[in-house]
Amino acid sequence: MAHPHPLTRRRFLHLLSVTGGSVLLAACGGTPAAQPTAAPAATSAPAPISAPAATAAPATTAATTRTVTDHAGRTVQLPVAPQCIVAGYTTDIDVMLVLDLPLVAGPGARGLATQPFAPYQPQERLTNVTRITTFPEANFEQIAAVQPDCIIDSVGDYIEGRYALLSQIAPTFDY
Numbered sequence: 001m002a003h004p005h006p007l008t009r010r011r012f013l014h015l016l017s018v019t020g021g022s023v024l025l026a027a028c029g030g031t032p033a034a035q036p037t038a039a040p041a042a043t044s045a046p047a048p049i050s051a052p053a054a055t056a057a058p059a060t061t062a063a064t065t066r067t068v069t070d071h072a073g074r075t076v077q078l079p080v081a082p083q084c085i086v087a088g089y090t091t092d093i094d095v096m097l098v099l100d101l102p103l104v105a106g107p108g109a110r111g112l113a114t115q116p117f118a119p120y121q122p123q124e125r126l127t128n129v130t131r132i133t134t135f136p137e138a139n140f141e142q143i144a145a146v147q148p149d150c151i152i153d154s155v156g157d158y159i160e161g162r163y164a165l166l167s168q169i170a171p172t173f174d175y
């Protein structure tokens with residue numbers, strides 16, 4: 001008896017996108033904000049006048065990056081709240097759209113800037129996304145021109161030297 005849901009290329013890519021999306025969701029999630037503390041109760045006596053107090057030590061700030069490890073065991077510092085993400089391939093665009101992440105550039109169909117985005121992708125959500133060439137040979141100048149906070153790329157290890165060049169532009173997560 002045939003399996004009711006055979007593993008087709010499309011189903012495989014969907015599963016890959018969902019898995020990658022889960023990793024990105026974990027990597028891009030922020031830490032909870034600190035809860036405000038109650039102000040001290042007012043007293044009826046005025047505060048005594050004294051010499052100016054010494055400058056207080058600066059308050060600690062929340063982390064702006066999060067350390068993640070990609071599938072190849074590389075440690076990457078990704079921004080906690082990225083504002084400008086580049087997708088390395090069409091399936092990476094899918095992940096960005098599903099997770100509602102701030103995608104600013106990604107490849108058109110077949111990885112080419114000269115092609116429209118894949119027809120199954122919601123075109124209305126891609127109107128402000130710059131098309132770039134990322135496959136078979138990435139146009140690193142196009143990628144650098146959008147000044148990404150980070151790059152999410154599922155193709156990095158399949159093309160020699162690609163990950164090293166992308167990670168010189170911005171922190172790159174390869175899944």
